[in-house]
Amino acid sequence: MVMDKLGSSLRDTLKKIARANRIDEKTISEVVKDIQRALLSADVNVKLVMQLSNRIKERASKEELTGRLGPREHIINIVYQELVAILGRPANVPLKGQTILMVGLQGSGKTTTSVKLARFFQKKGLKSAVVCADTYRPGAYDQLLQLCDKIGVAFYGEKDNSDAVEITRRGIVDMKRHDVIVVDTAGRHALESDLIREMELINEIAKAEQRLLVLDAAIGQQASEQAKAFNEAVGITGVVITKLDGTAKGGGALSAVADVGTSIAFIGTGETIDDLEKFEPDRFISRLLGMGDLKSLVEMMEEEPPIQEEDVEAMLKGKFTLKDMYKQMEAINKMGPIQKVMQMLPLGSFGVDLPDGALQSTKDTLTRFKYIMDSMTDEEMEDPHIIRSSRIRRISRGAGVPTEGVRELLKYHKLMQRAMKGVRNQKEMQKFLRKQGLK
Numbered sequence: 001m002v003m004d005k006l007g008s009s010l011r012d013t014l015k016k017i018a019r020a021n022r023i024d025e026k027t028i029s030e031v032v033k034d035i036q037r038a039l040l041s042a043d044v045n046v047k048l049v050m051q052l053s054n055r056i057k058e059r060a061s062k063e064e065l066t067g068r069l070g071p072r073e074h075i076i077n078i079v080y081q082e083l084v085a086i087l088g089r090p091a092n093v094p095l096k097g098q099t100i101l102m103v104g105l106q107g108s109g110k111t112t113t114s115v116k117l118a119r120f121f122q123k124k125g126l127k128s129a130v131v132c133a134d135t136y137r138p139g140a141y142d143q144l145l146q147l148c149d150k151i152g153v154a155f156y157g158e159k160d161n162s163d164a165v166e167i168t169r170r171g172i173v174d175m176k177r178h179d180v181i182v183v184d185t186a187g188r189h190a191l192e193s194d195l196i197r198e199m200e201l202i203n204e205i206a207k208a209e210q211r212l213l214v215l216d217a218a219i220g221q222q223a224s225e226q227a228k229a230f231n232e233a234v235g236i237t238g239v240v241i242t243k244l245d246g247t248a249k250g251g252g253a254l255s256a257v258a259d260v261g262t263s264i265a266f267i268g269t270g271e272t273i274d275d276l277e278k279f280e281p282d283r284f285i286s287r288l289l290g291m292g293d294l295k296s297l298v299e300m301m302e303e304e305p306p307i308q309e310e311d312v313e314a315m316l317k318g319k320f321t322l323k324d325m326y327k328q329m330e331a332i333n334k335m336g337p338i339q340k341v342m343q344m345l346p347l348g349s350f351g352v353d354l355p356d357g358a359l360q361s362t363k364d365t366l367t368r369f370k371y372i373m374d375s376m377t378d379e380e381m382e383d384p385h386i387i388r389s390s391r392i393r394r395i396s397r398g399a400g401v402p403t404e405g406v407r408e409l410l411k412y413h414k415l416m417q418r419a420m421k422g423v424r425n426q427k428e429m430q431k432f433l434r435k436q437g438l439k
């Protein structure tokens, strides 16, 4: 999970919204304070935090409720959208032949990311190569050569040459038959003027279409200053934030991106070569908030509900009988691919676990269950607890299914009933699901 700590504080805030008795100014200002605290302790800079909180406050107080969103979902949606907005648009790194120059401090993950990128393009069918222009770090040549060999990516380096500019010049010529050339450079502990000078020279030679700054997610507020220096030297076209898989706070790097007015191209989420993702702000925030695809959920909530309000009311008040379950399954089926619908529900973030089986309710299951239920008495439908072995045998004969089929239905009902209970305990979820006709 990326940015664990920030994610969990933000999730707590959303839960608070979901559980609030009412959404008034006081609630909103508490929510905003919570978000501020969470972001500040994740190293997001004050300016950005203030900007975000003002936007949330303003929209929460001014915007009218529209469509099918209730006041709680409305606020959750605003928070989500504004978090996505501060990340900006992702940097555009097209899938085509190009030269990519990697810059950043030592240890930020340049070499690892160079190889990940070469791999990324290789998987898309482009021939990629890496040039080792790091002549400072002992072993840089061997590290890169080994990594490239492992994935069959071309490598250019000159082990005993200490002139990184010269190596780059020759490397680019030597590798010109390749579509994508990634130039990995050196970085030291702090920003030194000769390092910056070297960067400028390499940049002139490489004429790279992409100049990617690699930032470690663990970097704090000093990230902005570094980003500015590298930007002045080479004109950064995008940022790669690495090590987001760790416990790093991440906010320093995110703030630097906003400060310099650049955008994130990729994120590194692990040590292996395939742990690189194209950066997508919505996905990133949904994941951070543990919400599945909230955007589609909201869009869907604005469409017609597949079952009637009265049915839903009855289900919520009642004891969740087999009839209710059937109606519910039917409704869910009408909404399209069940897995998709379920993934979009932020159930997890509200502390409700849906049984695994709930995701497997296909049309077939529905038909099978219908046959079985047709062989039940009204009494059994209303109160499935009375269905024991002898009744199971009778129902199974009547429906022409094995006894396991009947047991499966009863088990599914039990699981759903338990989940419903969890839901019912949470006022907000009741409303949430009701709006979509899921319950």
Ligand code: GDP
Residues within 6 Å of the ligand: 104, 105, 106, 107, 108, 109, 110, 111, 112, 113, 187, 242, 243, 244, 245, 246, 267, 268, 269, 270, 271, 275
């Ligand atoms: P460089 O000095 O900038 O070239 O940094 P390296 O590529 O040598 O990486 C420094 C360390 O960070 C290595 O131990 C890498 O395995 C590790 N690293 C790089 N990217 C990631 C990442 O996305 N996640 C994790 N967990 N580790 C990473």
Ligand code: MG
Residues within 6 Å of the ligand: 110, 111, 112, 134, 137, 140, 185, 186
């Ligand atoms: Mg390196």
